Amino acid sequence: DTAIMYITHNLGVVARVCNRVGVMYAGEMVERATVEEIFATPQHPYTQGLIRCVPRLGATKLESVLYPIRGRVPPPDKRPVGCVFAPRCDYARDRCLEEHPDLRPLNGIMVRCHYAEEIDPQAWTPPEEVAPPPVATADRQAEPILELNGLRKYYRVVGNSLRDVLGLGEPKYVKAVEGATFSVPKGATLGIVGESGCGKSTLVKTIIGLEASTSGEARFLGVDITQDLSHRSEEIIRELQMVFQNPDSTMNPSYTVGQQIARPMQRFKTVPKERIRQEVIKLLEAVRLSANYYDRLPRQLSGGEKQRVGIARALASYPDLILCDEPVSALDVSVQAAVLNLLLEIQQKYGTTMLFIAHDLSVVRFFSDYVAVMYLGQIMEIGPSEAIYAPPYHPYTEALLSAVPIPDPKARQKHIRLAGTVPSAINPPPGCRFHTRCPRRQLLPDGGQICETEEPPWRQVTEEHRIFCHLPLETLRSFEPVITPSVEA
Numbered sequence: 421d422t423a424i425m426y427i428t429h430n431l432g433v434v435a436r437v438c439n440r441v442g443v444m445y446a447g448e449m450v451e452r453a454t455v456e457e458i459f460a461t462p463q464h465p466y467t468q469g470l471i472r473c474v475p476r477l478g479a480t481k482l483e484s485v486l487y488p489i490r491g492r493v494p495p496p497d498k499r500p501v502g503c504v505f506a507p508r509c510d511y512a513r514d515r516c517l518e519e520h521p522d523l524r525p526l527n528g529i530m531v532r533c534h535y536a537e538e539i540d541p542q543a544w545t546p547p548e549e550v551a552p553p554p555v556a557t558a559d560r561q562a563e564p565i566l567e568l569n570g571l572r573k574y575y576r577v578v579g580n581s582l583r584d585v586l587g588l589g590e591p592k593y594v595k596a597v598e599g600a601t602f603s604v605p606k607g608a609t610l611g612i613v614g615e616s617g618c619g620k621s622t623l624v625k626t627i628i629g630l631e632a633s634t635s636g637e638a639r640f641l642g643v644d645i646t647q648d649l650s651h652r653s654e655e656i657i658r659e660l661q662m663v664f665q666n667p668d669s670t671m672n673p674s675y676t677v678g679q680q681i682a683r684p685m686q687r688f689k690t691v692p693k694e695r696i697r698q699e700v701i702k703l704l705e706a707v708r709l710s711a712n713y714y715d716r717l718p719r720q721l722s723g724g725e726k727q728r729v730g731i732a733r734a735l736a737s738y739p740d741l742i743l744c745d746e747p748v749s750a751l752d753v754s755v756q757a758a759v760l761n762l763l764l765e766i767q768q769k770y771g772t773t774m775l776f777i778a779h780d781l782s783v784v785r786f787f788s789d790y791v792a793v794m795y796l797g798q799i800m801e802i803g804p805s806e807a808i809y810a811p812p813y814h815p816y817t818e819a820l821l822s823a824v825p826i827p828d829p830k831a832r833q834k835h836i837r838l839a840g841t842v843p844s845a846i847n848p849p850p851g852c853r854f855h856t857r858c859p860r861r862q863l864l865p866d867g868g869q870i871c872e873t874e875e876p877p878w879r880q881v882t883e884e885h886r887i888f889c890h891l892p893l894e895t896l897r898s899f900e901p902v903i904t905p906s907v908e909a
């Protein structure tokens with residue numbers, strides 16, 4: 421009978437675990453209601469705005485748009501005297517600027533807004549500043565820009581025993597990436613998903629050149645990129661850039677924003693010296709930061725602004741491929757929506773190809789043209805994103821989808837609890853790496869014994885969609901969908 425107070429900015433988690441919800445803005449409770457009411461009939465303009473920021477699972481960038489809430493949360497010493505949300509509210513009137521609203525009952529919920537009963541969220545039209553650009557379908561027939569074939573990345577581990585220290589012991593390796601094979605067409609986005617430690621970040625680091633690969637092939641623009649940065653040409657380094665989860669770790673705290681963005685232009689000589697300032701300002705505007713930010717230091721920026729600077733810096737050499745490692749995971753939903761829209765806009769404008777890592781499967785589905793699912797260093801399934809989110813699934817994809825927090829409390833979702841924990845990558849299970857936890861292997865005629873000893877075959881569902889599993893395709897096709905969205909969603 422324990423009551424739990426759960427604080428989060430993840431609306432999917434709210435929908436999954438909460439009964440009642442309090443929505444806070446700038447230090448105040450602005451709405452309080454049941455979880456069903458919050459998602460079906462939000463009354464406060466801020467709650468309505470939050471819900472417009474998150475992609476529903478199954479929604480794609482082609483058929484739905486995210487609308488960030490314009491403006492920023494005011495700092496504690498600069499809160500408006502009237503309604504704290506007024507500077508960002510599309511319904512604000514004179515009274516809102518002068519009179520602070522009370523939290524009051526309305527149709528069984530509590531809301532802090534003078535005009536809640538008059539506001540119809542269905543009639544809302546986006547202000548020009550938050551309306552995202554239209555997105556075109558990626559050309560799936562385009563030439564591949566990145567091609568991997570059996571790429572491996574192992575790390576040698578030295579044990580503590582005397583034999584190990586003297587180099588006499590059996591060499592041990594963390595098999596972080598095992599035989600990655602895929603290609604990405606120019607201008608498309610490949611999303612990579614999997615639990616922590618599945619190897620997705622190592623894969624990206626190997627492609628960007630922070631690590632050399634152990635074996636296998638990797639070609640970018642037709643050029644071999646299996647070696648690390650020290651062996652790559654300036655041209656290849658320029659065309660391959662990265663956006664990190666934590667932009668702080670890659671920013672020099674004593675360099676201004678302008679200097680951070682100008683560095684790649686100076687290094688790669690992509691812009692004549694006298695035009696660098698002008699180009700930096702152009703990029704600042706492209707990431708929706710004004711020229712005023714040029715002389716600011718990183719400590720003067722919010723988390724979302726730093727991420728925008730990180731994106732502007734990745735763009736400064738006008739690369740062909742951007743690797744995004746959890747670029748929105750640490751951001752609030754409104755900033756997340758703004759950053760995703762920005763990346764889409766950049767992709768449309770420059771035809772940039774992207775690799776996109778995120779742990780939120782709704783965001784990956786929304787943003788990606790293709791998705792690869794990784795488990796313990798191995799790609800288990802890869803294909804067009806719409807194919808990954810519906811049967812036939814790999815048993816691991818099925819389990820991952822069953823754990824996605826969906827921002828829809830009425831959606832029906834199967835819950836699959838995987839046994840045990842992810843095994844060590846130093847000594848991964850033989851056969852199928854997922855066999856120690858797979859709830860589906862009993863469906864095989866031998867009860868799944870083959871999974872313990874033999875590496876699975878690739879089951880080709882379509883030309884672009886393949887699944888690494890011993891189960892025959894007919895069996896994989898017979899799985900029920902994990903998620904059934906509510907009718908309103």
Ligand code: SF4
Pocket residue numbers: 464465466503504505506509510511512513516521532533534535536
């Ligand atoms: S009180 Fe006014 S400014 Fe505040 S949320 Fe309501 S309509 Fe918007």
Ligand code: SF4
Pocket residue numbers: 814815816852853854855856858859860861868871876888889890891
């Ligand atoms: S190969 Fe076997 S253990 Fe691996 S996912 Fe398929 S059924 Fe499960």
